[in-house]
Amino acid sequence: MKFIVSSTYLLKQLQVLGGVINSSNTLPILDNFLFELNQSKLTVSASDLETTMSSTLEVESNSEGSVAIPARLLLDTLKTFPEQPLTFVIEDNNTVEISSNHGKYALAYASGKEFPKAVVLEDPSKTVVLGDVLATAISKTIFAAGNDDLRPVMSGVFFQFSTEGLTFVATDAHKLVKYTREDIKASQVAEFIMPKKPLNLLKGILAGSEEDVTIEYNDSNAKFIFENSTLICRLIDGKYPNYEAVIPKENPNKLVIDRTQFSNSVRRVSIFSNKTTHQIRLKIAGAELNISAEDIDYSNKAEERLTCDYQGDDMQIGFNSRFLTEMLNNLNSDEVQLEMSMPNRAGILTPIDGLDDGEQITMLVMPVMLNS
Amino acid sequence: MKQQILHLDLDTFFVSCERLIDSRLQKRPLLVGGTGDRGVVAACSYETRRFGVHSGMAMKLARRLCPEAVVIRGNASVYTKYSSQVTDIIKEKVPVFEKASVDEFYADLTGMDKFFGTYKYASELRSTIIRETGLPISFGLSANKIVSKVATGEAKPNNQLRIDEGFEKSFLAPLSIKKIPSVGDKTYQILRNLGIDKVSVVQQMPLEMMISVLGQNGKTIWMRANGLDNPPLIPFYDRKSLSTERTFGKDTIDMLRLKTTIFAMAESLAYSLRSGDRLAGCISIKIRYSDFNTYTKQVKIPYTSADHVIIPKVMELFDKLYERRLLIRLVGVKLSDLVTGNYQINMFDDTEEMLSLYNAMDTIRNRYGELSIQKAAAMGAKTIGRFSNPFNGEPPILLAHRNQ
Numbered sequence: 001m002k003f004i005v006s007s008t009y010l011l012k013q014l015q016v017l018g019g020v021i022n023s024s025n026t027l028p029i030l031d032n033f034l035f036e037l038n039q040s041k042l043t044v045s046a047s048d049l050e051t052t053m054s055s056t057l058e059v060e061s062n063s064e065g066s067v068a069i070p071a072r073l074l075l076d077t078l079k080t081f082p083e084q085p086l087t088f089v090i091e092d093n094n095t096v097e098i099s100s101n102h103g104k105y106a107l108a109y110a111s112g113k114e115f116p117k118a119v120v121l122e123d124p125s126k127t128v129v130l131g132d133v134l135a136t137a138i139s140k141t142i143f144a145a146g147n148d149d150l151r152p153v154m155s156g157v158f159f160q161f162s163t164e165g166l167t168f169v170a171t172d173a174h175k176l177v178k179y180t181r182e183d184i185k186a187s188q189v190a191e192f193i194m195p196k197k198p199l200n201l202l203k204g205i206l207a208g209s210e211e212d213v214t215i216e217y218n219d220s221n222a223k224f225i226f227e228n229s230t231l232i233c234r235l236i237d238g239k240y241p242n243y244e245a246v247i248p249k250e251n252p253n254k255l256v257i258d259r260t261q262f263s264n265s266v267r268r269v270s271i272f273s274n275k276t277t278h279q280i281r282l283k284i285a286g287a288e289l290n291i292s293a294e295d296i297d298y299s300n301k302a303e304e305r306l307t308c309d310y311q312g313d314d315m316q317i318g319f320n321s322r323f324l325t326e327m328l329n330n331l332n333s334d335e336v337q338l339e340m341s342m343p344n345r346a347g348i349l350t351p352i353d354g355l356d357d358g359e360q361i362t363m364l365v366m367p368v369m370l371n372s
Numbered sequence: 373m374k375q376q377i378l379h380l381d382l383d384t385f386f387v388s389c390e391r392l393i394d395s396r397l398q399k400r401p402l403l404v405g406g407t408g409d410r411g412v413v414a415a416c417s418y419e420t421r422r423f424g425v426h427s428g429m430a431m432k433l434a435r436r437l438c439p440e441a442v443v444i445r446g447n448a449s450v451y452t453k454y455s456s457q458v459t460d461i462i463k464e465k466v467p468v469f470e471k472a473s474v475d476e477f478y479a480d481l482t483g484m485d486k487f488f489g490t491y492k493y494a495s496e497l498r499s500t501i502i503r504e505t506g507l508p509i510s511f512g513l514s515a516n517k518i519v520s521k522v523a524t525g526e527a528k529p530n531n532q533l534r535i536d537e538g539f540e541k542s543f544l545a546p547l548s549i550k551k552i553p554s555v556g557d558k559t560y561q562i563l564r565n566l567g568i569d570k571v572s573v574v575q576q577m578p579l580e581m582m583i584s585v586l587g588q589n590g591k592t593i594w595m596r597a598n599g600l601d602n603p604p605l606i607p608f609y610d611r612k613s614l615s616t617e618r619t620f621g622k623d624t625i626d627m628l629r630l631k632t633t634i635f636a637m638a639e640s641l642a643y644s645l646r647s648g649d650r651l652a653g654c655i656s657i658k659i660r661y662s663d664f665n666t667y668t669k670q671v672k673i674p675y676t677s678a679d680h681v682i683i684p685k686v687m688e689l690f691d692k693l694y695e696r697r698l699l700i701r702l703v704g705v706k707l708s709d710l711v712t713g714n715y716q717i718n719m720f721d722d723t724e725e726m727l728s729l730y731n732a733m734d735t736i737r738n739r740y741g742e743l744s745i746q747k748a749a750a751m752g753a754k755t756i757g758r759f760s761n762p763f764n765g766e767p768p769i770l771l772a773h774r775n776q
Contacts (some may be wrong), residue, residue, distance in 0.1 A: 172717055173715075173718045173719055173720050174718065176719065178504045181415065228751045235763070239675070241720050246719040248718060274711060274713055276675065276711040276713070277651060277675060277711055277713030281715060295712070296712050297712060342724075344717060344724060344727045345724060346719060364719065366714060366717040366718065366719050368713065368714040368716050368717065369727065371647075371649060371734075
């Protein structure tokens, strides 16, 4: 088995795949890239058992075979090369010999047969989405997903495909983001929960991509096919909480405000809030929004006043400033609307402008109980 | 300028309070403390002391020594009320003060001697307190907390004493080493075995010798004996945790009773937490079995102050910890890792009805007292409630070892 490949071309692909590999693995074989050569087609795979990603490269070769090559070692070596052709020769004594313009390097390899096989999806359903749209959907939602091991369903993003559109939801029970695309439709209804790690990989790869991504899925796995790569991952098993029920329907108090101004004020005031709980207080009366925070332990205190457009009763509501800042920063509209009903009910944050046709974002943030 | 630290101590505080409430108790021997089998004397009047009674003694023994004494169970809320009356007067009159316990205060009078001198000022403060509250109080005045405290002890009952600057050493010299704060029974034994009985002996010893015998503690004692130790005043006690515990009159394995007690404790602590605008990040539970083996178990939780998070966690911990099938002597609950903040509502677990109910219950408690409304599961537990805001900067009120 022998092939010749451009060093930077290979490195670029391997760096993407390297994101799949965990820093410490229980199974030593998972520290390797799987190289499968079939004439001029080289398929490289990386896996952490949950997620497996493969890319196909064009190389110069006329042989076949499969080997597992240590990932760290290979990546570190490739990073140092300027653009040049590299020759890989798989020797019989379990070493790969790489020849560059500068010299020769030998690495031990394992047999490709030891590498765990990726799951084959049986009779999957299929949906096609534009790469950039998927990347946007992920980046708009993933920050709201939780980290609680006790509730694994909330540690992923909920994909809801229907003939009316696609919906992506993430929540950690304190904040929730629902991102809907009504301009893209699936052929049939499907729901599944994607774990965070493969989504973060996809987000990085697909940002700005104008190519189509084919999503295949069944009850336990999902497969994303794009350009020359595929990503297969296991889905999170379980029932996603009924998020629709917690979105308040009637919200008589509506606040419209400049997003950047609001976000900057919240950030500034929150510096003076308690370092662990980050709680701030919003007081709204007339057309004035008063944001205040206090850290009693250190006698720090801040208060800011903003003018806003407000319809509804005067009210006071407490929030964790972290949640507000995260949400405001994730939007890119000029103005946002915050809808509220009661100080112990969710606030609904929506962008006023800056959305594509068919795009919808609803963000929910739960308040903290204020003692009046 | 030398510091002027005043130490004020209410004489036989609980006894004095009881006498204010019921004047028939004047001049009669009186014991305050637990009345059960395991009761301990929390306070005793001077009349009983000549029979050999002292605080901390088992109530049974105290009764045998002084059968004429009137025994009163005591009520912490009454003492807290009188204590805060005294606190208010002191707060008004002095620049900086420390409330070291319900009946003890330190005040920094440095710089207050501009016109009449700190001693006169302190004497007037003392007579104001006696006049306005009717409680006997003693004080000691000197250059640091330790000497002042010893001076108060010497002045008692109902008297005052000033130790002038430079006379600290000679004042302490003739006293027993037991009078130095931090010399307890153990240290006293060690020192007596070395042939040390009076403070003057410690004063003459080299510091190194004390350190070699008692370590760091020896250094502190030596400094104190020489009137040199000068700890700063603590004007505000920051509560790091909230806890409550109960020793049963008789060891028990009545699970219903145990669980009711723990439930009531958890409910009470969670209320205290909320009224102080705090959240807790750690829950622990303590069990002492009849063989005095004590076990604790704790768990970290996301910051919360909600009943429906804290109480089930406490019950779960108790179920996990109680495994010895042995009679239980004591149970306790503690909330720690406290931060300022309010409960972050969970969108799936918390319903609006529940939150409103909690709010309403807290409002009722704030107005009519903590025990005015309770969950049914906590009913039947003997009073667990605390009586004042635990976050007011005062040290926790202890009915000094009511149980042993």
